[in-house]
Amino acid sequence: MRQRHRTLRLLGSLLLVAAAGVSATGAVPAGPGPTAIPLDRVVPAPASVAPGGSPYRITDGTRIRVDDSREVRRVGEYLAGILRPSTGYRLPVTTHGGGIRLRLAEGAFGAEGYRLDSDRRGVVITAARPAGLFHGVQTLRQLLPAAVEKDSVQPGPWLVAGGTIKDTPRYGWRGAMLDVSRHFFSVDEVKRYVDQLALYKFNKLHLHLSDDQGWRIAIDSWPRLATYGGSTQVGGGPGGYYTKDDYREIVRHAASRHLEVVPEIDIPGHTNAALASYAELNCDGVAPPLYTGTEVGFSSLCVGKDLTYDFVEDVIRELAALTPGRYLHIGGDEAHSTPHADYVKFMDRVQPVVAEYGKTVIGWHQLTGASPAKGALAQYWGLDGTSAQEKEQVAAAARAGTGLILSPADRIYLDMKYDESTPLGLSWAGYVEVRRSYDWDPGDYLAGVPESAVRGVEAPLWSETLRTSEDIEYMAFPRVAGVAELGWSPAVTHDWDAYKVRLAAQAERWEALGISFYRSPQVPWL
Structure with a gap:
């Protein structure tokens, strides 16, 4: 090689x-x-x-x-x-x-x-x-x-x-996720990221549209989700949301760059913005305050209420109608406040609704702890240190026919700090330098998973610490180029020593495009 x-x-x-x-x-x-x-x-x-x-x-x-x-x-x-x-x-x-x-x-x-x-x-x-x-x-x-x-x-x-x-590409799924919930990014900022992704042959844009800190898409049947639930963000500030025309413009622009938009509404956890917007969605009928912190796992839809499923169906129906792509992501991660039996009940009831409106379900890999629908995809975000039991749960689902999108947090979460001196990002999954994000093989990453179950890779970029396009670019580049290569290039071409030289040559192009990027000491920049 x-x-x-x-x-x-x-x-x-x-x-x-x-x-x-x-x-x-x-x-x-x-x-x-x-x-x-x-x-x-x-x-x-x-x-x-x-x-x-x-x-x-x-x-x-x-x-x-x-x-x-x-x-x-x-x-x-x-x-x-x-x-x-x-x-x-x-x-x-x-x-x-x-x-x-x-x-x-x-x-x-x-x-x-x-x-x-x-x-x-x-x-x-x-x-x-x-x-x-x-x-x-x-x-x-x-x-x-x-x-x-x-x-x-x-x-x-x-x-x-x-x-x-x-x-020809190795994988059909070469995605990048942008979290617009923790901090809101304008239509133009999203379009700028799309243009940058297109240069490296990405074909999926996953938009994380709802979380505890903000609801970012207008839903006509539940208008306060956006106008109230979208009115703030991490650390406070005005937040924001996309009108339906805004969302259509993002979809149109992405399609012009041959990227398919995959919208995510994260349920049943990560729902404080929705719960704050409508008191009746809470089991006790009391709306919590809006949330601007960064903790996770404290919120949950009320699984026992029929109104919850009316709400979910309304959201899925309107979002599916706006989205020409095949997929709709329902989240499902870190639902620590939802008892496991309730989680299984919720997913069993919600997944058919997605199919009813013509979309294929995607969920974070915790979906494999329930019963993934036929054809569903699970997005794996675990670490090297994830428990063997949880990894085997994912592997068993893959062997049973659930396709996997690989997004290991300690490899390709683009919001992880490069090293201890990185001014942006988090480090709960460890430091992720450029070589670590590149130097692994999706085909044999998870033990017990047949390579045929791997649909591809996706690089999430969570925005707890990110506020501007420059912040996005600094955390994404140069790592996002390596994720593109993992998704596109044949395994036989994978070689860090050769790649880092080709990567170094990209710097002049990024400068010409006005892209802010991190000059990793691991790369022999020209």
């Missing part, structure tokens, strides 16, 4: 290309000049890389040729929107001409795979589905100088190394 990486790096280092004497087609003649970015510098690592041949140079004569399809044209316009500000070129999106071509064709690509071919005549990205073309465009971005990400004209040259990349 390490020999393969050394070979690819050597081949990549030999890709010297000329910058002068370029025709309007973008062809580059032989001769000395600047070096194109090697094909094997991409994150996440592609499945197959074959460097070779002359590079292509983007010029003012380049066109972006697309199929006569609305979806393919959208990918072409997205690419043009990235390239035009920095190159200063027109880059018309058209159904004829040459330069950069995006085409759909049947092949061994799957729903998200692609093939990228580059030579002196141009760049061709081929996929079976628009999502594959979009992911191929992210690879093309990384094959261009980092200055291509800037919003003002840069000098170039804009060279794409010659060769072929063939790429």
